[in-house]
Amino acid sequence: MAFADAPIHDLIEAQVQATPDAVALILGERQLSYAELDRQANRLAHRLRELGVGPDVLVGISLERSLEMVVGLLAILKVGGAYVPLDPAYPRERLDYMLRDSGIRLLLTQSSLLAQLPVSEQVRSLELDRLIDWQDRTDIAPPQVHLNPDNLAYVIYTSGSTGRPKGVEIRHGALTNHMLWMQNELKLAPHDRVLQKTAFSFDASVWEFWLPLLNGAQLVLASPALSDDLSLLWSEVAEHQISILQLAPSVLQALLPDVKGGQLDSLRTLAFGGEGLSAALVEQLRQQWNGQVYNLYGPTEATIDTSSLLIEGPVDTAIAAIGRPISNVRTYVLDANLQVCPVGSAGELYVGGDSLARGYHQRPDLTAERFVPDPFTPGARLYRTGDLVRYRADGVIDYLGRIDHQVKIRGLRIELGEIEAQILRHAAVREAVVLAKETANGTQLVAWVVGGQGDELVAELKALLGQDLPGFMVPTQWLFLEQLPLTPNGKLDRKALPQPDIGHAHAAYVAPATELERQLAAIWADVLKVEKVGMSDDFFELGGHSLLATQIVSRVQKELGHHVPLRAMFELNTLQALAQYIDGQQDTRIDEAKVDRLSDLMAELEAL
Missing domain, CATH: 3.30.300.30 (ANL, C-terminal domain)
Known part of the structure; x- marks a missing residue:
C-alpha cells in the first residue's frame, strides 16, 4: 500500500470503520472502543485546526500516560501536525529549552501539570482532562488534510554532543513505512494486546502506540504503579494478558528471576532493542519461555528500527546480530572514504531509503554533517549512524560498538x-x-x-x-x-586517565549490627557485586541504578517479607536509612531537595 493512500491516521480510521465497537484502548478499568477513540480524536483535531494547526506545524504534548494522551497524539496526526513529546518528568530547564527550540505555540497538557511546565505567554495550552467530554457521543468526521510523505509526523529530542538536545524530524512517509513493515512482520490479530510502557519521549514508544491500532488489536497503557515499581511488570503482563512486549535487555536481565509460574503464558512475542542482546540472556529466557524473540536495531534518525533479527535458535555469538534491513531501507558498511567494506570487515553503518528523518530541527549544519549524499543513489541521502558493524556472508549485520563518543x-x-x-x-x-x-x-x-x-x-x-x-x-x-x-x-x-574505584565504598566502614541489617547488607552485596556493605555506604556510589534498586526491592520482599516502595528505595539510599525505614523508625516523607533526582530516576525506569 502506497503512502499516498495511507498515512498512519488514515490506516487507523480504516480499522475504525472495520471494527468500530471493538476495544481499542485500555487503562486499568477504563476502556475505549475504536469508535470512541476516533470520535474524541476527530473532535480535538477540529479544535486544533481552529487554532492554526496543519501540515508541518509542531504541537507540544506533555501529559502523564492516559487515555487523553493517546487522543491528543492521534488528533495531532489527524490534523496534519507533528507532535513534540515533552516528558513532564524532565528537569524544568531541559523542558524550557525544548519548548523554545521547537518554537511551538500550542501545548496539549493536563491541569495537574500546567503549573510545573515552563510555559511562556507565547505558548497557548489546552488542558485535555478538562477539554475532552467523554460523555459526548456525537459522531464527527475527521478534518480533510492533504499530506505528502515529507510532511512531519513527530519531532523527538535526543541527546546532543554540543551540550543541548537536538530535535529529530520524522516524516509521515518514514513512519508509515515502519508501521507497515512491522505489521507484516509481527502479524497482529484482534486478540493481541500490546503493553505501552516506554516513555513517549523515546522513539521506541511510537510503534507501541500505533501498531495495535492498525490491526484491530488492543493498546494497553501501563499502569501508574508500574512507573513507580518495575518489579510489577510480570503481574501486569499476566493481568492484562499481554501478547506483545518490548524490553531493553538489561530490564529483562534484572526482572527475569522474578517471573512466577504462568505469568508469561500470554506472551507470544518479545522485542528487544536499545542495547546488546547477549546469547546468555536469550538462553536464560528460553529456559522459562519459548515464544518469538526479535532483536531490533535503529537510531531515532532512521525511524525507530533500521534492522531486525528473528532469533529462532541458539545465538552463535556472544551478542546477537542486529539482522537485516527492514522493508524499503538500505544499509551499507563503509570506510572513511565512503567505500564499501568487504564482507567480514568492520566499518561504519550508513542507512538510506524510506526510513530517513528529514533532519534535525533548525540545525542545517548538523543535518548536512550526519545526512550525507548517497554515493550509490543519485539525489538520495544516507544517515551516518556512528555505529561500527560488519556484514556476515549471509547478509546479517553484526554490531561491534561505537566509533564516536x-x-x-x-x-x-x-x-x-x-x-x-x-x-x-x-x-x-x-x-x-x-x-x-x-x-x-x-x-x-x-x-x-x-x-x-x-x-x-x-x-x-x-x-x-x-x-x-x-x-x-x-x-x-x-x-x-x-x-x-x-x-x-x-x-x-x-x-x-586514572581508573575510578567503582563499586567500592568511600565512607568509613560501619559494620551491620542487627540481624535485619546483616540480611540487608548481604542482599546489597550480592546485587551490587561487592565484597561487603557498611551502614553508611551509598547505594549509588557503590554502582547502583534503577534496575538494581528494583532487584533489591524484590529480594527484600521475597526473602525478608518487607515491602519497600521503589520510590522509598531511591530516597533511603544508605543501608542504615533503609534498615530504619523497615523498622519503622524512618520518616517516610520525601525530602524536597531530592524530588528532582527522584523524578529523573523514575523517568529512567519508565523509559526502559
Whole structure:
C-alpha cells in the first residue's frame, strides 16, 4: 500500500470503520472502543485546526500516560501536525529549552501539570482532562488534510554532543513505512494486546502506540504503579494478558528471576532493542519461555528500527546480530572514504531509503554533517549512524560498538559531549571528560574534572547537571586531576586517565549490627557485586541504578517479607536509612531537595 493512500491516521480510521465497537484502548478499568477513540480524536483535531494547526506545524504534548494522551497524539496526526513529546518528568530547564527550540505555540497538557511546565505567554495550552467530554457521543468526521510523505509526523529530542538536545524530524512517509513493515512482520490479530510502557519521549514508544491500532488489536497503557515499581511488570503482563512486549535487555536481565509460574503464558512475542542482546540472556529466557524473540536495531534518525533479527535458535555469538534491513531501507558498511567494506570487515553503518528523518530541527549544519549524499543513489541521502558493524556472508549485520563518543546507558542514548558541556558551565571547572565504563553492574558514567575538588564541588556539579539533564545522564563517579593526560601530539590520552574505584565504598566502614541489617547488607552485596556493605555506604556510589534498586526491592520482599516502595528505595539510599525505614523508625516523607533526582530516576525506569 502506497503512502499516498495511507498515512498512519488514515490506516487507523480504516480499522475504525472495520471494527468500530471493538476495544481499542485500555487503562486499568477504563476502556475505549475504536469508535470512541476516533470520535474524541476527530473532535480535538477540529479544535486544533481552529487554532492554526496543519501540515508541518509542531504541537507540544506533555501529559502523564492516559487515555487523553493517546487522543491528543492521534488528533495531532489527524490534523496534519507533528507532535513534540515533552516528558513532564524532565528537569524544568531541559523542558524550557525544548519548548523554545521547537518554537511551538500550542501545548496539549493536563491541569495537574500546567503549573510545573515552563510555559511562556507565547505558548497557548489546552488542558485535555478538562477539554475532552467523554460523555459526548456525537459522531464527527475527521478534518480533510492533504499530506505528502515529507510532511512531519513527530519531532523527538535526543541527546546532543554540543551540550543541548537536538530535535529529530520524522516524516509521515518514514513512519508509515515502519508501521507497515512491522505489521507484516509481527502479524497482529484482534486478540493481541500490546503493553505501552516506554516513555513517549523515546522513539521506541511510537510503534507501541500505533501498531495495535492498525490491526484491530488492543493498546494497553501501563499502569501508574508500574512507573513507580518495575518489579510489577510480570503481574501486569499476566493481568492484562499481554501478547506483545518490548524490553531493553538489561530490564529483562534484572526482572527475569522474578517471573512466577504462568505469568508469561500470554506472551507470544518479545522485542528487544536499545542495547546488546547477549546469547546468555536469550538462553536464560528460553529456559522459562519459548515464544518469538526479535532483536531490533535503529537510531531515532532512521525511524525507530533500521534492522531486525528473528532469533529462532541458539545465538552463535556472544551478542546477537542486529539482522537485516527492514522493508524499503538500505544499509551499507563503509570506510572513511565512503567505500564499501568487504564482507567480514568492520566499518561504519550508513542507512538510506524510506526510513530517513528529514533532519534535525533548525540545525542545517548538523543535518548536512550526519545526512550525507548517497554515493550509490543519485539525489538520495544516507544517515551516518556512528555505529561500527560488519556484514556476515549471509547478509546479517553484526554490531561491534561505537566509533564516536555516543553511548547507551541501560538502553538510553547519551552523547557524552552534552554532559561535558554542562560540567564546563561551573566556574571552577577548566576541563572535563566523561566516559562510560563497564562494571559488574552494567555501564557507569565517570567524569574526570580539572579545576577544584572535594565533596562540596561534586554536590554542586550534580545539582548543576540535574537542572538540565535526566538523572541517567549524571555521572556516578567523579575524579579530580591537576591536568588531563595528553598524547605526544597534544590530544587527550583516554587510556592514561586514572581508573575510578567503582563499586567500592568511600565512607568509613560501619559494620551491620542487627540481624535485619546483616540480611540487608548481604542482599546489597550480592546485587551490587561487592565484597561487603557498611551502614553508611551509598547505594549509588557503590554502582547502583534503577534496575538494581528494583532487584533489591524484590529480594527484600521475597526473602525478608518487607515491602519497600521503589520510590522509598531511591530516597533511603544508605543501608542504615533503609534498615530504619523497615523498622519503622524512618520518616517516610520525601525530602524536597531530592524530588528532582527522584523524578529523573523514575523517568529512567519508565523509559526502559
